[in-house]
Structures are given as structure tokens and as C-alpha cells.
Amino acid sequence: MIASLRGQVLYRTATTVTIEAAGVGYQVNVTPAHALQLRLDSEVLLLTHLVVREDAWTLYGFQRAEELEIFEHLITVTGVGPKSALGVLAQLEPEQVARAVSDEDVKAFTAVSGIGPKTAKLIILSLAGKIALAPAPGTAAGEPSIESASAALRRDVVEALLGLGYAERQAAPAVDDAAKALDGEDPDVAALLRATLKLLGPAGSRS
Template sequence: MISSVRGTVLSVAGHLAVVEVGGVGLAIQVTPQHALGLRVGAEATLRTSLIVREDDLSLFGFVDADELAVFDALRGVTGVGPKSAMGVLAAMEPAQIAQAVALEDDSAFRKVSGIGPKTAKLIVLSLAGKLFVTARTARPAPVAKTTSVADNVLIALVGLGWNERVAAQAVDDAVAVASAADRAAVPALLRLALTQLGPALQTNSRAEADSAASTV
């Protein structure tokens, strides 16, 4: 059983993240919110659940132990498979799921794609008294990935042909040395990032950079 994974994020596409562990890239299914918090090139730690079937091995990843516990609990409900359980977690926080069960509010589950009225009621009945999770204000992922000046500079650098990992590091370095005014303006931060990538590139690609900055 693979209970957790820690490694470098190689790619994130939709609900699938690839994390390199010991030279091996593991494909891990995550919620859309979780995917937003994973950055290519950065290290990530995920709690995981390995689902073994006759013709398939699927690895599902979670932000913390609460999400994993709720996922396992949902899979124990008749009619709820791994994908449906992930759908519930994509729609609600673990604390919200526990509250809906405590209030016998099956309508919260009926809003989830793939969960019908009968299954929604069964979730409430089956999980009553079984969910104990830590309340939290919100997932940090959406905040980390809101469109910002740094995000737009990264998009511009990738558009100029730079590898995303290299470009992301250059943006981080630029943000670290930029003034408050430069961090608030795409053209200024883009020029600083190009400086981090190399003085020669900054000279030869100034026109391209200005053009890229004007489109993001």
C-alpha cells in the first residue's frame, strides 16, 4: 500500500498530477482544487490511496489525512466508487461533508455529478457518526493560483519558448529581487526575469518580451 508520496511535480493536467519519486514518475489523480496548488518543478507531499483492480492500479492523492479519511469512508458506501468519492471531495471540504452527514442533508450530495438521490441518502445513513474531521477555513490552493503578475510573466516566458520549470525559477528569482512597483507590473517583472535567464537574452529579446507582456 502506498500511503504517501513526496517528490518533484513533473506535470499537472486537469485532475492528474505526475510526481517523481526516486526517478519514477507516479500518475496521481487529485481534485481540481488540489491540482491548482501543485506547481511544476516544486516538491509536493500527498497522502495517497492505491486502488487495486484486476486490470488497473490507480493512485489517488489528497491534501491531508482528513481528505484521505473521507475518501475511504465514501468508498465504503454502496454505489460510491473512487471517482464518485473524488467528485464529492471536489465539491465540498471534508468539514462540509461531515456537517452535511450530521445534519442529514442529502441534498448537498445530490449536487455532485454522478451521485443520485438514493446514493445521496445512503451516504448520509452510512456515514452517520463516522466522520470526525478538523474544521478549516478553506483550501489554500485557489489563492496560490489566482492570476497574478507573476503568473502572467510565467505565461509570457513559456510563450517565448522557455521550459516551464526554468521559467518558473526565473520568475521566483525576479520576484525576490524586484521592488514593490516592479512586482506589480508585468513588463517590469518580465524584464527582471529575462535578466535572471541571461543578459544576452534580455538584449536580443527585448522586443519579443514587450510584445509578450502586452498580451497577458
Template sequence: MIASLRGPVIALTSGRAVIDVAGVGYLVTLTERHARALRIGDTVLVHTALVVREDDMSLFGFADETELAIFDLLRTVSGVGPKSALGVLGAMTPESIARAIADDDDAPFRAVSGIGPKTAKLIVVSLAGKLVAPAAGAAPRDEQSVVGGAADTITALVAALSGLGWPERVALEAATTVVEGDPDAASAGLPVLLRRALSILGPARRADEAGDRA
């Protein structure tokens, strides 16, 4: 599994970059916004998802681990492949994706090229409770990509969850549960831990909502 790449950009095309890592050039598909921010010769760190099919192996790259985690979440939705998930992230920020899902608003997804009305609605329904819109005036999400021990890992995970709109107290409880439940959490990588935390928070939120309605 190729989780990230660090090295100089040696070629750029529309939505793609070739990154030289120890003499090996990796072709990485990016959002157009990400690709436009790069320049040949820049040394970059991209967080990657390797998508393997019968006749193809493709690397998709992201500027930070929150985008990567949302890319992985989008691909769990029926009808959303890697290119469609990348298209959503190219047209919307993680915060606007979370906001649309929290508001049960599929219009922003329908505006994305390649996403039809049915798929747009499926995204909203399938990801409900897994992302929370940031509160007004919330600080920008932390883009830390390297975590150290348990305390640093919890801090980074709380920052990522808070950036997606979860209250700090709730984020801290979930982060602590995830990290303390895995002695190897510090080496697992933030995208993996973020998915685990979201799997805890989603059902918990739905249970709380059901209790409120009772």
C-alpha cells in the same frame, strides 16, 4: 501499499499529476482543486490510496491525511467508487461533508456530479455517527502528516478528530484507546489510526443517543 509520495511535480494534466520519486514517475489522480494548487517543479507530499482492480491500478492523492481518511470512508458506501468519492472531496471540504452528514442533509451530495439522489441518501445514512460537524468557530484541522512517538501520535490523532468536530475530551479518550492498544501505532500512519478511532466513536455515539431516548 503506497501510502504517500514526496517529490517534484514533473507533469500536470486536468486532475492528474506525475510526481518523480527517485527517478520513477507516479501518475496520481487528484481533485481539481488540489491539481490547480500545484505547479510543475514544486516538491510536494501527497497522501495516497492505491485502488486495484482486475484491469487497472490507480493512485489517488490528497493534500492531507484527513481527506484521505474521508476518501476511504466514502468508498465504504454502496455505490460510491473512487472517482465518485474523489468528486465529493473535490466539491466539498471535509468539514462541509461532516456538517451535511451531522445535519442529515443529502442535498450537498446530490449537487456533486455523478452522485444520484439514492447514493446521496446512502452516504448520509451510512456515515452517520462516523463524522461530526465542527463546532462554530472551531480551529482549522491540523494538517500534520508525520507523527513520532506515542505522545505525538495521540496529539496528531486528537487534532484530526477535533478538526472533524469531536469534542477534545472525547477525541482524547478515543485516541488514547487506539494508540495504547497498539504498540506499533506510531508507525501505522494517521489515516489508519483515524479509521480505528472513528470506528470506536461511531458506535459509542449511537449508544449514547439510544440512552438519551430511553
């Protein structure tokens, strides 16, 4: 089992990053928001889960222990594979997953590509009582908020969406709409990307 990986970022795509550790390059699947935060040539530490199958050994990487914990719970649910589990974490923060399970919010999970109502209900049933409900991270007391996402932040999110297969004519307006919906908050790349993905739906679903 490879439980963690520390090394230099050699290469990244919209959903993967290659980390060199002890002279070996490891390709790790990550969420789009996480990929954007990993800068080339920087040293990073990822918490990882290794999925072993006959045809491939696949690594999935996470920034937080809570993300890894929820991923490992999700892949025990019938009908939820590693790709879908990572998709859940691309759309929802760990705290939001816990809230959705607690509130039995089926729609929160069906917003993820590949997860239908039956699977969403099974996720809620399977995870009930297994993950702690914690307050979602927010702006620190006294810290000023911004009225809208910065231009640089929007460019990063559009770049991530292009890498996921969305056309720029879809991505750019959706990012603007998501930024308006988050007006008054202080969104980072992950928050703005998640909000935009909820508006867009799966790539290719819009003409």
C-alpha cells in the same frame, strides 16, 4: 499499499499530477483545486490511497489526512466508486462533508455528478457517527478580507474549468457569479472553484 508519495511535480492536468519519486513517475488523481495548487518542478508530499483492480492500479492523492479519511469512508458505500468519492471532495471540504452528514443534507451530495438521491441517503446513513464535525477553516481574527476574488485567482479557476470540459463562455461568467456570491469572504482557488462548480453542474449540462 502506497500510503504517501514525496517527489517532484513533473506534469499536471486538470485532474491528475505526475510525481517523480526515486526515478519513477507516478500518476495521481487529485481534485481540480488541488491540481491547480501543485506547481511544476516543486517538491510535494501527497497522502495517497491505492485502488487495485485487474486492469489498473490507480493512485488518489490528498493534501490533508481528513480528506483521505473521508475518501476511504466514501468508497465503502455501495454505489460510490473512487471517482465519485473524489468528486465529493472536489465540491465539499471535509468539514462540509461532516456537516452534510450531521444535518442529513441530501442536496449537498446530489450536487456531485453521478450521485443521486438514493446514493446520497446511503452516504449519510453509512458515514453517520464515523466522521467528526469540526469548524470549517475561516479567516483568522483580525485578518482583513477582500471584497472579491482577484483577477489572477479567477483566471486559475477558469483554467481549471476549461480542463474539466466546460466552454469558456460558460466558465468565465460562472466564476464571476460565484465570486459575487462569496463577496466579503477571502476565497482561495479551492473555495472559488467549488462555488463555481455548484453553479454550473456537470460539464455539458448547459447549452
